[in-house]
Amino acid sequence: MHKRGTSLSGAATTAPHRPQQNKLLAALTAVELEQLVPHLEGFPMRLGDLVYEPGRQPQYAYFPTTSIVSLHHVTENGATVETTGVGNEGVVGISLFMGGATTSSSAVVQTAGYAYRIEHHTFKQRFDRGGHLQQVLLRYTQAMMTQIFQSAACYRHHSVEQQLSRWLLATMDRVVSKDLILTQELVANMLGVRRESITEAAGHLQSAGLIRYRRGHISVLDQTGLEARACECYGVVKRELARLAS
Amino acid sequence: MHKRGTSLSGAATTAPHRPQQNKLLAALTAVELEQLVPHLEGFPMRLGDLVYEPGRQPQYAYFPTTSIVSLHHVTENGATVETTGVGNEGVVGISLFMGGATTSSSAVVQTAGYAYRIEHHTFKQRFDRGGHLQQVLLRYTQAMMTQIFQSAACYRHHSVEQQLSRWLLATMDRVVSKDLILTQELVANMLGVRRESITEAAGHLQSAGLIRYRRGHISVLDQTGLEARACECYGVVKRELARLAS
DNA sequence: CCCGCTATGTTCGTTATCGAACAGACTGGC
DNA sequence: GCCAGTCTGTTCGATAACGAACATAGCGGG
Numbered sequence: 172m173h174k175r176g177t178s179l180s181g182a183a184t185t186a187p188h189r190p191q192q193n194k195l196l197a198a199l200t201a202v203e204l205e206q207l208v209p210h211l212e213g214f215p216m217r218l219g220d221l222v223y224e225p226g227r228q229p230q231y232a233y234f235p236t237t238s239i240v241s242l243h244h245v246t247e248n249g250a251t252v253e254t255t256g257v258g259n260e261g262v263v264g265i266s267l268f269m270g271g272a273t274t275s276s277s278a279v280v281q282t283a284g285y286a287y288r289i290e291h292h293t294f295k296q297r298f299d300r301g302g303h304l305q306q307v308l309l310r311y312t313q314a315m316m317t318q319i320f321q322s323a324a325c326y327r328h329h330s331v332e333q334q335l336s337r338w339l340l341a342t343m344d345r346v347v348s349k350d351l352i353l354t355q356e357l358v359a360n361m362l363g364v365r366r367e368s369i370t371e372a373a374g375h376l377q378s379a380g381l382i383r384y385r386r387g388h389i390s391v392l393d394q395t396g397l398e399a400r401a402c403e404c405y406g407v408v409k410r411e412l413a414r415l416a417s
Numbered sequence: 418m419h420k421r422g423t424s425l426s427g428a429a430t431t432a433p434h435r436p437q438q439n440k441l442l443a444a445l446t447a448v449e450l451e452q453l454v455p456h457l458e459g460f461p462m463r464l465g466d467l468v469y470e471p472g473r474q475p476q477y478a479y480f481p482t483t484s485i486v487s488l489h490h491v492t493e494n495g496a497t498v499e500t501t502g503v504g505n506e507g508v509v510g511i512s513l514f515m516g517g518a519t520t521s522s523s524a525v526v527q528t529a530g531y532a533y534r535i536e537h538h539t540f541k542q543r544f545d546r547g548g549h550l551q552q553v554l555l556r557y558t559q560a561m562m563t564q565i566f567q568s569a570a571c572y573r574h575h576s577v578e579q580q581l582s583r584w585l586l587a588t589m590d591r592v593v594s595k596d597l598i599l600t601q602e603l604v605a606n607m608l609g610v611r612r613e614s615i616t617e618a619a620g621h622l623q624s625a626g627l628i629r630y631r632r633g634h635i636s637v638l639d640q641t642g643l644e645a646r647a648c649e650c651y652g653v654v655k656r657e658l659a660r661l662a663s
Numbered sequence: 664c665c666c667g668c669t670a671t672g673t674t675c676g677t678t679a680t681c682g683a684a685c686a687g688a689c690t691g692g693c
Numbered sequence: 694g695c696c697a698g699t700c701t702g703t704t705c706g707a708t709a710a711c712g713a714a715c716a717t718a719g720c721g722g723g
Contacts, residue, residue, distance in 0.1 A: 367703085370701060
């Protein structure tokens, strides 16, 4: 009586995660995706997990769906900066198909969630076939480069408060919830500034009514207002990502 | 005995410019290079020439031989930073094969000299054939990303004097002469700092006997000493370029 | 050979960020 | 319900880089 639905409908409604939640995978043709799916392994990403270590050959590429991974650069004396964040719009593991084997960056899970991962040989193999998959990946790589260009300019010329605003907005765009789970210390490491500078900047944004935060949480209250405080970098990167994704 | 070589050796010694002076072209197989040569056009690069304009579709890719091109990012209020320099180790026009069409950067000739250029359709076509050319270009792209990662960290964490040292060393590596033709104003734009800051830093380096400069010229006197003053970024990028070029 | 342009030098006060040190407050686990 | 550990708030002085204004000096074209 009930339950006459084929297994498909049941599966579709109950499946909590699908590869298509990642925009790069979603951009593939049906055929390509189908061929790739057997090699994709759902993988939980826990906050703080070290996905890539600089100088080591990575074994997998990761397509985040609900998680966010942060790519970092660490200087000799331990100071860090985020070079890019990767959410469901991208992939972690560019170097696997670019040919360099190792990366100079480390990759850390910044927001817990899910990702699909693929073994590096298979990944490279599929990339080398050319076609749409290659095109999608290269375009994304270029979008990533734009992000880094912009970040470099931003680090040089914009204030901590502007950068914080920008970073919060960019992170919001990658998650569903309006509540980000992270400490000020963590954000400080992302932006490569002191924790106190974040406290101060966040204080300003809060008294302006743009965000609200408590121990370990930050919520954006007024996205538009925050955009006005942020530097142009946010908009530039967002538009470029949209342009290259189309 | 020796010289049993034919006309080839003669041509090699008299030709003032050869595509092989560019390391990427030199890394190609003989066959690939031969197929590419008919499409390569020798091209003089004059100081200050605007090679690429942000947002415009470039018509050529450029393989510098003796020239240096600087990729810039310009912020809304006109402030600039160099994101990468491209000399004979690279190519200007990544976006042509990455698929994004336009670039967000502008490219300016920083040191006059020579380059070989190739029309963008042909370039893309050759790239899409895969093979060694593609591999070489992608590897270079990755090296370029490393440079930008490092620059971002550098802009955040290192002093103007360190950055100036680094930049001078990197530039020296790309030219034959020990005498760089550039003003302090120009260098300031590269590093995204005030001209006065460069005057000050250069003054220090000069009194330490590491460099010598006069109106429009800077010469490096003590490369090793300069490396000691520079931040790690110089060495990191140099090693990575070497690694990925091999 | 001189004039004007442009590059460099120098000064001043101002600002953002740093670095260190410590106080207070929240939260999760027992 | 308490305690330990961690996160946040606040202070202080130090410093690097900024912004503007002006002085000097070298170079190249007429």
